[in-house]
Amino acid sequence: xxxxxxxxxxxxxxxxxxxxxxxxxxxxxxxxxxxxxxxxxxxxxxxxxxxxxxxxxxxxxxxxxxxxxxxxxxxxxxxxxxxxxxxxxxxxxxxxxxxxxxxxxxxxxxxxxxxxxxxxxxxxxxxxxxxxxxxxxxxxxxxxxxxxxxxxxxxxxxxxxxxxxxxxxxxxxxxxxxxxxxxxxxxxxxxxxxxxxxxxxxxxxxxxxxxxxxxxxxxxxxxxxxxxxxxxxxxxxxxxxxxxxxxxxxxxxxxxxxxxxxxxxxxxxxxxxxxxxxxxxxxx
Ligand SMILES: [Fe+2]
Ligand SMILES: [Fe+2]
Numbered sequence: 001x002x003x004x005x006x007x008x009x010x011x012x013x014x015x016x017x018x019x020x021x022x023x024x025x026x027x028x029x030x031x032x033x034x035x036x037x038x039x040x041x042x043x044x045x046x047x048x049x050x051x052x053x054x055x056x057x058x059x060x061x062x063x064x065x066x067x068x069x070x071x072x073x074x075x076x077x078x079x080x081x082x083x084x085x086x087x088x089x090x091x092x093x094x095x096x097x098x099x100x101x102x103x104x105x106x107x108x109x110x111x112x113x114x115x116x117x118x119x120x121x122x123x124x125x126x127x128x129x130x131x132x133x134x135x136x137x138x139x140x141x142x143x144x145x146x147x148x149x150x151x152x153x154x155x156x157x158x159x160x161x162x163x164x165x166x167x168x169x170x171x172x173x174x175x176x177x178x179x180x181x182x183x184x185x186x187x188x189x190x191x192x193x194x195x196x197x198x199x200x201x202x203x204x205x206x207x208x209x210x211x212x213x214x215x216x217x218x219x220x221x222x223x224x225x226x227x228x229x230x231x232x233x234x235x236x237x238x239x240x241x242x243x244x245x246x247x248x249x250x251x252x253x254x255x256x257x258x259x260x261x262x263x264x265x266x267x268x269x270x271x272x273x274x275x276x277x278x279x280x281x282x283x284x
Contacts, residue, residue: 001025003032006040010048010121011111015055017128018107019064023100023149024139026064027132030103034129037122045118057112059166063104063159068150069097074157082194088203089147091191092138096149098184099135099210101158103128105176108162113169120227123220130213137206144202161248170228174243177221178266179251184214185260186253215264222265237269244277252278 004013017033020026037045077094081087106128110121139149161180165172188211195204229236244252252274261271 001029003029003036006033006036006048007044008048009050009053009055010037010045011050011053011114012055014107014110014125018060018104018111021064021066023066023135026100026103027135027139030107030125030128030132034125037125042118045121049114049116049118049121053114055111057114059163060108061163063101063108063162065100065104066150069093069152069154071156072153074155077153077155082191082198085145088195088198088200089142089145090152092142092145092203093147093149093152094154095207095210096135096138096142097154098158099131099138100149102131102181103135105158105162105180106131108166109169109172109176112166113172116169120224123224127217127220130217134206134210134213137209141203141206161251164248170225170232170234170239171243173221173225173228174240175248177218178225178240179248181214181221182218182261182264182266183251183253185211185218185264186255186257188214189257189260211260215260218261218264218266237267237273240270241273241277244273245280249277249281252281254278 004016006013013033017026017029020029040048078090082091106124109124109127113120135149142148142151158180161176162172165175188207192204192207192211195201195207225240226236228234229239254275256271256274258271262268266274
């Protein structure tokens with residue numbers, strides 16, 4: 001099955017994939033959308049940012065997702081100990097869920113915020129395509145280990161952040177790539193080491209590939225966050241601090257991977273703010 005056509009109305013096509021429920025098909029469509037986009041001329045891409053789109057922006061309580069995994073509270077999920085195959089399956093299952101949600105988050109960044117330059121759409125279609133590839137890699141690895149995406153429960157924390165940031169592109173850029181995705185940069189390297197220590201090099205290689213791509217996703221989020229701040233003549237550091245004074249600082253958890261975060265475009269001042277806001281959150 002082919003991805004829907006982006007010609008003339010990219011938002012309608014993106015909406016269709018965003019609402020698509022079957023995970024592997026959604027992943028393939030996301031990859032297909034980006035390939036299609038790269039094959040379009042600059043004029044065609046500009047024309048695809050249709051002001052009169054067949055798709056209307058609405059609040060999405062849920063993006064398209066399959067019946068399973070069941071979504072439960074994070075604290076009810078079984079803890080992952082990587083010492084056993086079951087532990088590694090649980091880790092990969094939660095990773096598949098993250099990647100599946102990441103496809104939806106990337107597509108939603110286009111579907112929802114439409115007064116944007118072509119380059120914004122290009123960037124987020126690239127992210128959606130990467131996330132689609134990540135999902136397929138992890139889902140295939142789960143199958144090799146005798147499991148599948150949907151076998152275990154998962155939590156709704158990622159889409160919850162999407163709901164909480166759906167009113168403003170500035171807030172979305174500040175919190176989804178720069179908080180949620182950036183957290184992946186902190187946790188991936190130790191996980192990769194543990195997988196290697198278990199002798200699971202196939203899974204470690206997949207995580208390494210994901211880690212490398214995620215640095216570019218955080219960079220894209222940082223870049224568009226700054227773009228919107230500039231457009232609105234706002235001080236990015238101050239905006240970020242204000243946003244983290246709210247419930248979103250609950251997602252901050254040290255230790256932070258400064259090297260990868262600076263590479264992804266965080267400033268040292270922002271890293272200080274992140275540490276400060278984590279400490280303040282822990283005192284609440
Ligand atoms: Fe990813
Ligand atoms: Fe990502």
